[in-house]
Amino acid sequence: DIQMTQSPSTLSVSVGDRVTISCRASESIDGWLAWFQQKPGKAPKLLIYEASSLASGVPSRFSGSGSGTEFTLTISSLQPDDFATYYCQQYNGYSLPFGGGTKVEIK
Amino acid sequence: QVHLVQSGPEVKKPGASVKVSCQASGYIFTDYAISWVRQAPGQGLEWLGWFSAYSGHTNFVRKLLGRVTLTADTSTSTAYMELTSLRFDDTAVYYCARIREPDTEGRCNAITCYPGDHWGQGTLVTVSS
Numbered sequence: 339d340i341q342m343t344q345s346p347s348t349l350s351v352s353v354g355d356r357v358t359i360s361c362r363a364s365e366s367i368d369g370w371l372a373w374f375q376q377k378p379g380k381a382p383k384l385l386i387y388e389a390s391s392l393a394s395g396v397p398s399r400f401s402g403s404g405s406g407t408e409f410t411l412t413i414s415s416l417q418p419d420d421f422a423t424y425y426c427q428q429y430n431g432y433s434l435p436f437g438g439g440t441k442v443e444i445k
Numbered sequence: 446q447v448h449l450v451q452s453g454p455e456v457k458k459p460g461a462s463v464k465v466s467c468q469a470s471g472y473i474f475t476d477y478a479i480s481w482v483r484q485a486p487g488q489g490l491e492w493l494g495w496f497s498a499y500s501g502h503t504n505f506v507r508k509l510l511g512r513v514t515l516t517a518d519t520s521t522s523t524a525y526m527e528l529t530s531l532r533f534d535d536t537a538v539y540y541c542a543r544i545r546e547p548d549t550e551g552r553c554n555a556i557t558c559y560p561g562d563h564w565g566q567g568t569l570v571t572v573s574s
Binding site: 339 | 482490492495542547551552558564566
């Protein structure tokens with residue numbers, strides 16, 4: 339089974355910072371990778387699909403890149419509403435595992 | 446507008462079973478599959494499986510083999526996840542999400558394979574003696 343590994347597990351940042359989160363797949367998934375944002379007590383929200391396509395209604399400060407096994411989520415200028423936990427998920431095939439998550443917290 | 450509405454919280458004893466429902470509206474139910482995800486307290490997201498109302502095809506994590514059943518009732522646009530032989534570590538919030546599954550050979554293309562763009566509100570299942 340494909341394993342997804344995210345890094346770092348926690349990021350301490352300030353409003354206005356550029357944030358980069360990495361996700362690695364144990365084998366190639368082409369570009370079939372999604373990024374989600376989750377806030378406490380809420381369901382996850384789709385941000386990015388197919389590695390770099392912005393989901394409907396998602397601000398343009400979010401972007402995704404990568405293919406194969408290495409992927410990145412970037413927030414160009416962190417806003418107060420962006421403090422949350424972010425997850426990657428691969429969906430190339432029948433099994434859809436998530437990465438372990440990256441918590442973006444206030445420095 | 447797409448909505449997924451899940452059943453209410455459950456408290457079960459170890460060894461019991463639980464069945465969580467997820468009623469869909471605002472789209473053609475059989476055009477998509479339903480994926481199930483859980484989140485234990487303070488932990489990350491764990492994908493459990495998915496069920497396609499169109500094909501009847503299902504897939505789920507190996508660790509739940511023999512304990513999980515995923516079904517759907519197309520007449521009410523409702524998906525179900527039943528988990529048996531409950532253990533303390535099954536305590537979690539269980540979510541459903543709308544997805545597009547891969548084709549019958551497990552391959553993705555522009556028509557198949559889309560991640561969860563709409564989610565249910567979550568159902569807390571507590572396993573306690």
